[in-house]
Every structure is written in C-alpha cells, then in structure tokens.
Amino acid sequence: EFSVVGLQASGKTSFVNVIGSGQWSEDVVPTVAFNFRKLRKGNVTFKIWDVAGQPKFRSMWERYCHGVDAIVFVVDSTDQEKFETARFELQSLLSQPTLQGVPLLVLGNKNDLDGHASVQDLIRELELNKITGRPVSCYSCSMKSQHNLDIVMQWLADRSH
Numbered sequence: 001e002f003s004v005v006g007l008q009a010s011g012k013t014s015f016v017n018v019i020g021s022g023q024w025s026e027d028v029v030p031t032v033a034f035n036f037r038k039l040r041k042g043n044v045t046f047k048i049w050d051v052a053g054q055p056k057f058r059s060m061w062e063r064y065c066h067g068v069d070a071i072v073f074v075v076d077s078t079d080q081e082k083f084e085t086a087r088f089e090l091q092s093l094l095s096q097p098t099l100q101g102v103p104l105l106v107l108g109n110k111n112d113l114d115g116h117a118s119v120q121d122l123i124r125e126l127e128l129n130k131i132t133g134r135p136v137s138c139y140s141c142s143m144k145s146q147h148n149l150d151i152v153m154q155w156l157a158d159r160s161h
C-alpha cells in the first residue's frame with residue numbers, strides 16, 4: 001500500500017494511470033480529494049491512494065499517508081518556480097509524528113521536457129539530504145515516455161508488504 005502526493009499538476013494521476021493501464025493521456029482532470037486504485041503486478045498487489053495536490057486538499061495528505069509502506073512525492077521537474085513550495089509541503093508532511101520512519105520516494109517527473117531538473121538539482125532544491133530517520137530515494141522519470149518507471153515499480157514492490 002502506498003500513497004502518491006505532491007503539488008497539483010505534477011503528474012500523480014498520470015503515474016497511477018500509466019502503471020495501472022499503460023494509458024498515457026494529455027487530458028487528465030485535476031483530482032478532487034483522492035482516488036483509490038488496486039493493481040496486481042506479478043505477485044504483488046499494490047493499493048494506491050492518489051491524493052489531490054491543490055492547496056485546499058493538502059491537509060488531507062497526512063491522513064492518506066498514515067500507515068502506508070511508502071510515500072511517493074511527485075514533483076514537476078520543469079517547474080522550478082514551485083520547488084520552494086514543494087519543499088515546504090514535503091517538509092510539513094514529513095514532520096507529522098504519525099509518518100515517522102515511512103520510506104519516501106521522490107519522483108522528478110516530466111523529464112521528457114527540456115530544462116527539467118536533474119536528480120542532483122532536486123536533492124539540492126528540496127533539501128532531500130537533510131531528511132533523517134527514513135529511507136529516501138529520488139528518481140528522474142516521465143509518465144509520458146515511461147522513462148524509469150520500471151525501476152520505480154521495482155522500488156515500490158521491494159517495499160510492499
């Protein structure tokens with residue numbers, strides 16, 4: 001079981017659609033509240049909470065991350081202006097006592113587009129190396145081209161109980 005959070009339009013629902021059905025689409029409706037999806041991949045069953053990223057929904061993130069095997073935090077790696085907000089929201093979430101120790105996977109999405117931030121850029125901008133008390137990984141990926149989604153799924157499968 002895992003939860004997918006991050007700012008609006010970062011690509012959370014696209015992620016769940018692509019891993020669920022291989023369906024990429026430019027037209028995705030912004031999520032209202034959350035979607036729940038159950039997927040079977042090989043012998044692993046994933047239960048996924050796809051939580052809305054617009055400001056009014058961010059207070060729900062903690063509730064949906066409570067008790068999961070991993071938190072997936074999706075960032076639009078081309079939207080540099082939002083990195084500070086992303087860092088703030090990520091730090092607020094991780095400071096919740098209920099989420100202590102929960103593994104974190106940060107996805108720098110949309111790497112099919114020019115000018116995207118690298119993993120090193122994201123580690124610096126989101127201050128990922130200051131996060132303590134939990135495993136943290138960060139990958140650059142694209143839901144559109146499906147780049148790196150195989151290693152993302154392997155990471156999640158390794159942490160699923």
Ligand SMILES: Nc1nc2c(ncn2[C@@H]2O[C@H](COP(=O)(O)OP(=O)(O)OP(=O)(O)O)[C@@H](O)[C@H]2O)c(=O)[nH]1
Pocket residue numbers: 006007008009010011012013014015025026027028029030031032051052053054074109110111112113141142143144145
């Ligand atoms: N070029 C490109 N566009 C992407 C990629 N992933 C998502 N998008 C686009 O980004 C927009 C937002 O995607 P969503 O999946 O709806 O984003 P979200 O994070 O679920 O947004 P909220 O539900 O509002 O929190 C859509 O137009 C997608 O087509 C990607 O890897 N590359």
Ligand SMILES: [Mg+2]
Pocket residue numbers: 012013014029030031050051052053
């Ligand atoms: Mg969504």
